[in-house]
């Protein structure tokens with residue numbers, strides 16, 4: 001908020017300054033705050049699913065543990081690493097825009113995009129595995145309803161579902177619905193993020209951003225970090241918690 | 248009668264936001280918050296009309312105890328669609344998207360909202376949601392009640408649940424974007440000198456409303472999405488046969504929908520605060536209390552949703568806590584009512600049309616809020632839940648409160664919005680008709696509900712007929728009353744007397760620019776060096792002259 005009349009003087013209007021803002025500082029502030037507010041709505045959106053997870057996990061601990069055991073922890077862990085790395089490259093992209101290093105900025109944005117796509121690729125492999133094992137809940141996939149093969153005692157086939165004592169297939173389905181809903185929603189956000197970063201790359205190459213005008217990079221950076229953080233919560237909740245149940 | 252003055256020669260016309268550009272394209276692609284407000288005004292009026300037709304059908308069916316006019320299944324669709332249209336497509340956007348859109352930038356001395364393109368986008372999203380919903384209604388309608396309770400909505404209903412849900416889901420994003428825009432605008436775009444405590448109370452209430460919009464709406468969005476997947480793919484999350492919990496749906500739904508009732512009423516409270524202060528020409532009593540009570544309502548409003556689940560399997564202890572918190576949330580509302588009353592005390596009140604609506608609001612909202620307390624008491628709710636008592640309760644707040652505030656605000660700012668005066672005599676007459684019609688419609692429903700008449704049935708035992716006849720009679724008067732402003736406001740756009748910049752002689756920023764305002768709102772960014780509602784003391788009531796001078800020098 002600008003309190004002093006002095007601040008309202010036009011300094012030398014930047015070409016990117018929109019007519020209804022007094023100066024670049026106000027415009028940047030509005031953009032950043034706008035993104036933060038948007039992220040709050042995202043937290044509430046995911047919050048509904050986190051609530052469902054918490055409720056059903058506490059209701060069906062053994063079922064959730066059995067279902068979680070079936071997830072591929074290696075792919076999940078690799079993906080976590082990929083995303084953390086992409087957050088680092090994104091942060092570097094923001095920093096290099098602020099200090100005016102165009103080459104680094106473009107390089108880092110491209111790296112971020114590639115890492116994001118890698119994540120989505122690995123996620124697709126995981127989804128395909130679940131599809132093979134008939135673990136996609138309900139009739140989400142027409143013609144291939146939920147119906148995993150349940151392993152008998154002593155059977156170590158990793159494509160079969162290994163139920164812990166007290167667990168039922170229906171409640172495993174509940175886990176998988178929450179898994180698909182949350183990771184699917186997360187993946188959708190990654191796809192949108194990848195699109196936004198592609199935009200940033202195009203405009204960066206055109207030389208649109210400079211130390212005085214970089215709020216798009218900053219704001220999309222915020223979004224990207226947020227999407228990463230969601231995953232940082234999803235990974236332990238879905239892949240790690242309850243694994244020790246298996247003996 | 249002012250109507251006669253309509254034939255005076257108009258003053259030399261100035262360029263303003265309405266005549267600055269011409270053509271359909273200039274409206275459909277506009278980024279001016281004032282034009283977008285008018286786009287919204289037109290669209291919500293359209294939806295209000297559709298919702299009103301459904302209301303008419305309900306009241307006609309209930310005129311007689313037998314279910315004769317509509318079949319039970321049709322009746323289910325009619326009341327469902329009435330609720331959905333009125334709540335999601337009229338009341339929630341009503342004040343924020345029209346008056347709020349128009350006034351938030353003007354009242355804080357900004358040229359526009361922070362994100363004009365997002366603002367236009369929100370209108371398109373609203374229209375898209377509206378089109379999807381209308382498609383669903385035409386294709387066969389929906390019969391679950393506006394609350395979409397599971398498992399009926401997921402498993403048993405044979406109607407267009409998913410399509411309607413999609414319409415509401417889409418529409419929610421327009422509400423989110425409006426809220427986001429307001430919050431950012433109020434934080435970053437205030438004119439020099441416009442400190443937080445100089446903001447008009449209308450702004451405070453819109454800030455609080457926006458908080459609810461951004462925090463609540465995403466939750467109902469995910470809830471509707473989960474509901475749609477459950478219905479289409481039987482994934483089990485709300486299905487007891489698969490381990491799911493239908494009550495989880497109710498929790499998620501009311502987590503949004505209780506706060507949403509405050510989305511409807513808070514902006515109206517903001518309007519009423521403006522009207523009370525300005526038409527009694529007195530600084531509002533306890534400005535900070537009124538301002539902070541808006542925030543308190545927004546925050547506490549999120550903690551009481553469980554009062555809608557008293558008669559479900561919700562635990563008794565949860566019920567007790569929710570009951571207690573519901574009583575607590577009534578406190579900030581009461582604070583507002585007391586402060587408004589104290590403002591009126593010993594002031595010089597003028598009974599112009601907007602003020603009539605404001606006074607109506609205070610009375611009707613008080614009745615609505617007090618009956619809310621009956622419902623928030625665990626034991627009485629068991630008796631009253633799902634009866635006409637509930638129907639009367641929320642109509643007293645949503646129609647008697649929210650709608651009255653909307654109409655009052657619309658009249659009050661009409662000179663600014665349209666540049667014309669509405670006919671004052673007709674205005675007062677309509678306000679009176681609406682007040683009488685409203686009370687006649689809904690007071691009898693309290694009694695019928697208390698005596699045990701359940702809601703949502705198309706037939707009822709004959710002993711309740713007298714209340715329903717009264718109610719239908721009242722609804723006819725109410726409907727007639729609503730037509731009067733619809734007619735004379737449209738009429739005034741062409742034939743009304745030209746409005747001056749400051750027809751009410753008030754200190755607010757929106758009155759310190761021409762009517763209608765220019766596209767940029769103010770010729771120069773205003774510098775604010777006065778407090779909100781700074782009226783001169785009564786003995787030196789030269790306010791009028793003072794503002795004239797200021798306008799001329801500006």
Ligand code: HEM
Pocket residue numbers: 394508509511512554555573574576577615616619620622623624628631632633637640641644645
């Ligand atoms: C301030 C604005 C308010 C609005 C717009 C409002 C609106 C509503 C609506 C729409 C319903 C019916 C929901 C349905 O279809 O079942 C309702 C029910 C209820 N309201 Fe309010 N309300 C308001 C204030 C309050 C207050 C202040 C309280 C209590 C302190 C309250 C307590 C209740 C309760 C307990 C119910 C549930 C009744 C039942 O179904 O048994 N309300 N309200």
Ligand SMILES: [Cu+2]
Pocket residue numbers: 504505508551552554555
């Ligand atoms: Cu409520």
